[in-house]
Amino acid sequence: MMQFTESAPAPPPLHQNPIGGLCLDLSGGKKNQSSIPRAWPWPGFPTSTKTLGSFNNASCMEQLLVHCANAIETNDATLAQQILWVLNNIAPPDGDSNQRLTSAFLRALIARASKTGACAVLAAVATADADLALYTHRFSAVELASFIDLTPWYRFGFSAANAAIAEAVEGFQTIHIVDLSTTHCMQIPTLIDILANRPEGPPFIKLTVPRITSSNTSTQPPPLLDLSYDELGSRLITFAQSRNIGMEFRVVPSESSEGFDTLIEQLRAEQMVCDGEALVVNCQMMMHYVPEETAGAMTQLSMRSMCLKALRSLEPTILTLVDEDADFTDSDLVGRLRSAFNFLWIPYDAVDTFLPRGSDQRRWYEGGVCWKIENVIAHEGLQRVERLESRGRWMQRMRAAGFRGLGFGEEAVGEVKSMLDEHAAGWGLKKEEEGLVLSWKGHNVVFATAWAPSTSCM
Known part of the structure; x- marks a missing residue:
């Protein structure tokens, strides 16, 4: 992690919290700046691990991150560096789940600060501290399949969607699947197995996938696949x-x-x-990468809504929509930070139950979360592609685009429950209106929904 020199600005003064703990005075010392000594560390500042440990709880860490974000946005480099010093000392990247989460946000805030006015002095720190291997590991097909099987994060959506698809395409001899997924068709082999065993006999499958052609690889979300799509297609065939x-x-x-x-x-x-085909549009963790901004001056529709309407015009037999149940669309940095902090603690907490410290798989798993945090916090405009929306908002969009919810039957629920039984306690299943929700310790994680064109006019 970053190291500051002896000449760095002093940390903010401390005062007693009425509840009893030590808290930072995050005013930045603007009223009495002349009284703040410039030596580092500030005389009397508690630098021992024991005292700094009083800040080591999720609520305090979140508040420190919020104040740091505000300092960066107001171009207060002194205050930003002071808070970053404290965060650096209480949130090691190899600590407990709260510390690792905070360390990832610390990295993202440094990356943002390095681009911002007077805070750009932190650019060297950001560069020195970056561990690009976390973000750029490319999986082999076998590695990726094994990696996805570690957790229900993706498997939940695969199980729910596959059950709904199998029911919707009963009787069709040709099934055209359009796979809009971030996991490079890892869902498809299980779906093939299901369709191969159906009572009426196996169908013929057409599989269409998009190849994202962007030259900006920094906006390509993990996991990355070390295999061309031609090779992937050959293996699937x-x-x-x-x-x-x-x-x-x-x-x-x-x-x-x-x-x-x-x-x-x-x-x-x-x-x-191509009459007589069943058209399946399978959206797995992909639709939130379509920009939510208004498409142009001549329309009030966002690009997401226009995309859904275009998919509706294809008259699909079924459209499955699976995504994370959070909202990262706030235009305000602090609002996004709070939303992300209060959602992305889940993967850090869950990973402790199934991956040992120091393992490559754990580094890759947490590296993917770090990528998401950095994109949400450090980037704006077209570079900020990680724009999750809540399940409720997606349901509104789907209905407005001319879809009706199909829901999930008991067989689908049973399939998901059987899958969850293979994983650690803590994962749960909620059956909500027109959908299923994966939870971790009662908190919503991923939702799965299934849709068909409504009979009413669009």
């Missing part, structure tokens, strides 16, 4: 053949930042001559 299923695999260059316009246009043209 071979696997399908081993299950007596014929398969076609096609990749369409497209951009999530443009609402998958190219992909949807190709599908629209193709569907005009």
Whole structure:
């Protein structure tokens, strides 16, 4: 972690919390700046691990991060560095789950500060402290499949969506699956197994996936795959053949930042001559990468809403929508920080139950969370692609686009429960209106919904 020199500005003074603990005076000392000594550390500042430990709880860490964010936004480099010093000492990157979470936010705030006016003096610290290996590890197909199986975070959505898809496509001999997923088709082998064993016999499968063509790899979310899509398609075709299923695999260059316009246009043209197919649109953790901003001056619709309407116009047999149940769309940095802090403690807390410290898989797992935090906190504009919305907001969008909820039957619920039984205690399942919700210790994590075109006019 970062180290400050002896000439660094002093930390803010301390005062007694009425409840009894020590708290930082985060006014920045603006009323009595002349009285703040410039030596480092400030005489009387409690530098011992024992005393700094009084700050080591999630609530205090969150408040420190909020005050640091405010200091960065107001270009108060002195105060920002003071708070960063405290955070650096109470939140080691190899500490408990709260400390590791705070350390990730600390890294993200330093990255943001390095771009901001007087706070740009922290740029060297940000560069020296970055561990790019956390973000850039590329999985082999076997590694990625094994990695995803470690936790219900993705498996929950796979299980729920596959059960809904299997029910919706009963009787169809050809099934066209459009896989909008961040996990590089890792869901598909399990779906192939389900369809191979259906009573009416296996179908023929067409699988279409988008190839994100952005040259800006910093906005490509993990996990990354060390395999070309041509090779991936070849492996999936071979696997399908081993299950007596014929398969076609096609990749369409497209951009999530443009609402998958190219992909949807190709599908629209193709569907005009492909009657009798079941069209499945499978959205797994991908739709929140479509920008939520208004598409243009001539419309009040966001690009997300326009994308959903375009998908509705394809008349899909079923559309499954799975995503994380949080809201990272606040235009205010502090609002996003609070939302992210109060959601992303979950993966740090959960990882302690299934991965040992020091393992590569743990580094990769927490590296993916770090990438998400840095994107939410350190970036703005087109660079900030991690824009989650709540389940309720997505349901509003789906209905407005002309979809109706299908819900999940007892068989689907049973499949998800069986999957959760394979994982540590703490994971739970909630059956909500028109959907299922994965929870960790009672807190919502991921939602799964299934939709079909409504019969009413759009």
